[in-house]
Amino acid sequence: MRTFLLKRLPSALLVLLLASFLVFLILRLIPGDPATSLAGPDAGPAAVSAIRAQLGLDRPLFGQYLHWLGQLLTGDLGPSYAIGGQVADLITDGLGATAQLTAAALLLVVLIALPLGVLGATARRRPVGAAVRAFTTAVLAVPPFVTGVLLVLLFAVTLGLLPAGGHESLLDAPDLALQYLLLPAVCLALPSAAVLARYLTDGIERALAEDYVRTATAVGVSRRRIVWRHALPNALPSAVTVLGLQIGHLVAGAVLVERIFAWPGLGQLVEQGVLRRDYPVVQDLLLLIVAVYVTVQLLTDLVYAWLDPRIRWE
Amino acid sequence: MTALAAPARALPARARNRYLAGLLTGRGLTGLALVGTVALAGLLAPLLTGQDPDAQGPLALAGPSAAHPFGTDDLGRDLFSRVLHGITTDLALILSAVPVGALAGCSLALLAAGHRWADTAVQRVFDLVLAFPGLILALAVTAVLGPGRWPVFIVIALAEIPLFGRQLRSGILVQREREYALAARVGGASQRRVLLRHVLPNAVDPLIVQAAVALSVGVFIEGAMSFLGLGVRPPEPTLGSILSQSVGYLATRPTFAAAPLAATTALVLGFTLIAEALNRGIRR
Numbered sequence: 001m002r003t004f005l006l007k008r009l010p011s012a013l014l015v016l017l018l019a020s021f022l023v024f025l026i027l028r029l030i031p032g033d034p035a036t037s038l039a040g041p042d043a044g045p046a047a048v049s050a051i052r053a054q055l056g057l058d059r060p061l062f063g064q065y066l067h068w069l070g071q072l073l074t075g076d077l078g079p080s081y082a083i084g085g086q087v088a089d090l091i092t093d094g095l096g097a098t099a100q101l102t103a104a105a106l107l108l109v110v111l112i113a114l115p116l117g118v119l120g121a122t123a124r125r126r127p128v129g130a131a132v133r134a135f136t137t138a139v140l141a142v143p144p145f146v147t148g149v150l151l152v153l154l155f156a157v158t159l160g161l162l163p164a165g166g167h168e169s170l171l172d173a174p175d176l177a178l179q180y181l182l183l184p185a186v187c188l189a190l191p192s193a194a195v196l197a198r199y200l201t202d203g204i205e206r207a208l209a210e211d212y213v214r215t216a217t218a219v220g221v222s223r224r225r226i227v228w229r230h231a232l233p234n235a236l237p238s239a240v241t242v243l244g245l246q247i248g249h250l251v252a253g254a255v256l257v258e259r260i261f262a263w264p265g266l267g268q269l270v271e272q273g274v275l276r277r278d279y280p281v282v283q284d285l286l287l288l289i290v291a292v293y294v295t296v297q298l299l300t301d302l303v304y305a306w307l308d309p310r311i312r313w314e
Numbered sequence: 315m316t317a318l319a320a321p322a323r324a325l326p327a328r329a330r331n332r333y334l335a336g337l338l339t340g341r342g343l344t345g346l347a348l349v350g351t352v353a354l355a356g357l358l359a360p361l362l363t364g365q366d367p368d369a370q371g372p373l374a375l376a377g378p379s380a381a382h383p384f385g386t387d388d389l390g391r392d393l394f395s396r397v398l399h400g401i402t403t404d405l406a407l408i409l410s411a412v413p414v415g416a417l418a419g420c421s422l423a424l425l426a427a428g429h430r431w432a433d434t435a436v437q438r439v440f441d442l443v444l445a446f447p448g449l450i451l452a453l454a455v456t457a458v459l460g461p462g463r464w465p466v467f468i469v470i471a472l473a474e475i476p477l478f479g480r481q482l483r484s485g486i487l488v489q490r491e492r493e494y495a496l497a498a499r500v501g502g503a504s505q506r507r508v509l510l511r512h513v514l515p516n517a518v519d520p521l522i523v524q525a526a527v528a529l530s531v532g533v534f535i536e537g538a539m540s541f542l543g544l545g546v547r548p549p550e551p552t553l554g555s556i557l558s559q560s561v562g563y564l565a566t567r568p569t570f571a572a573a574p575l576a577a578t579t580a581l582v583l584g585f586t587l588i589a590e591a592l593n594r595g596i597r598r
Contacts, residue, residue: 029458141586143534145541146578149557149571152564164565245445252447259541260561270449271543274456282457289450 012298019290024065027279082276098265101254104181108189117200136194148187148260165262184261188253192246199242203235237308244300248293336595345587348580356401365395368549375567384573397573400551408532411467415474423482440476456544463546466539470532481524485517519596526589530582553578
């Protein structure tokens with residue numbers, strides 16, 4: 001496992017480095033000088049150049065890039081330009097809630113996709129199978145913001161079962177926190193669960209057509225045992241890859257879903273950062289999403305190798 | 315030469331019939347009806363409503379009435395007029411951005427088809443754009459340009475490039491090895507001619523399906539950007555912006571969300587059904 005990590009880690013780090021350079025360059029394309037807009041319309045040239053020096057904008061571009069890399073490595077991301085406060089504080093404030101939502105959704109993705117995937121393969125010619133297919137098609141066709149509004153209208157407004165939006169700390173009031181968490185997590189999980197279920201169905205169907213399944217049937221192994229003990233494990237490795245890809249989309253989707261359910265995550269910061277042209281904030285947010293994505297890919301490779309004994313750690 | 319070119323020229327007529335056969339199924343007709351109704355309502359907006367979509371009135375958050383068939387929004391603006399004009403904005407954005415992205419993606423795939431290194435390079439770029447969530451694209455574009463109509467256009471177009479590019483590339487790879495392409499090459503046709511006159515017309519089918527999918531992706535992107543506050547600027551209405559505005563009033567005024575919700579759902583479901591119908595048509 002260590003050799004496997006040693007082989008994958010450098011390329012992951014290289015992707016991150018390239019991404020950081022790209023993000024840095026893209027944000028230097030922003031027209032206008034942040035120092036001028038920060039100083040306000042009445043400021044003289046002396047005040048503007050003082051701000052520029054304070055923000056480090058008078059340094060050459062590559063120097064600024066190296067300075068940013070240094071900031072990232074130390075974790076001290078410096079002050080935000082327009083929103084106020086330290087960038088690191090702003091991001092950690094929202095990150096907890098977004099991570100909580102993403103983790104809950106990830107759990108739901110697995111819980112929803114496993115039975116749906118198995119049903120899709122085993123009940124293929126029955127109405128249940130058709131219903132599963134119709135469900136996954138509909139969930140994938142409709143954007144999450146539509147699903148979210150429908151979920152609120154049904155479960156919060158009409159049935160009054162769950163709150164329409166908001167957030168409560170898991171430590172202070174666990175049962176209330178779960179009520180707030182459920183709708184946004186389901187909304188976020190559904191599209192990824194549908195994708196995963198389809199891959200699982202496909203994988204199980206392919207496994208069921210293999211010779212060893214015929215052999216197992218011939219020696220009298222029950223259908224249920226064949227599906228869960230033989231076909232499903234063979235469909236899992238590729239499903240894990242799909243799940244890994246979906247985690248990146250879950251994080252991005254969380255930022256969107258938060259806006260529907262008044263969830264206090266990073267979504268607010270994304271909007272404020274762009275609207276107020278606060279580019280340290282946007283720059284660090286962009287790199288954060290890329291970093292999450294790259295880390296998840298690395299972990300996915302590890303889990304894949306662990307699940308599939310045909311892949312060697314070396 | 316003419317004898318060799320003939321099959322490629324004869325194909326489009328047959329292909330058109332297959333598209334039509336696909337569309338004239340229950341699935342296809344439902345999709346067409348959904349998209350058609352919404353699009354027609356948007357196109358006829360100036361005739362159907364005389365109200366200015368941006369004019370604020372004294373009645374905020376009113377329910378449906380004779381004067382305001384869908385009620386009013388939180389600023390007292392007529393929702394019927396706003397939804398109709400929102401459809402127009404959405405469709406104008408999507409119908410202009412998707413072709414630009416499709417053209418760019420297909421051009422890249424064609425340009426890369428002849429050279430191994432260019433092919434690898436273009437593939438890497440496509441993979442990269444596809445692998446990362448669209449949020450990164452939306453954030454980067456709006457960070458540079460600020461939110462607004464053009465950034466939405468650009469994000470939709472950029473997001474479609476790899477979808478069309480990859481689709482066409484895989485089509486070219488399959489068709490290029492078929493015997494008719496080989497025959498054209500043996501007959502002395504240049505690489506460019508084989509690609510454009512023989513291979514391309516036969517690789518178009520999946521692109522037509524992709525186009526229908528791409529339109530629903532466009533609705534998706536416009537709405538998501540509006541929800542994130544990075545979309546078309548207020549007061550100009552879009553389906554996404556009206557819907558995101560209504561979210562704050564779901565408990566008190568559920569009718570606020572009804573019309574933008576219905577229009578958005580009809581559009582995306584319609585495009586999806588059309589894509590599936592076309593897909594079945596060309597597979598027959």
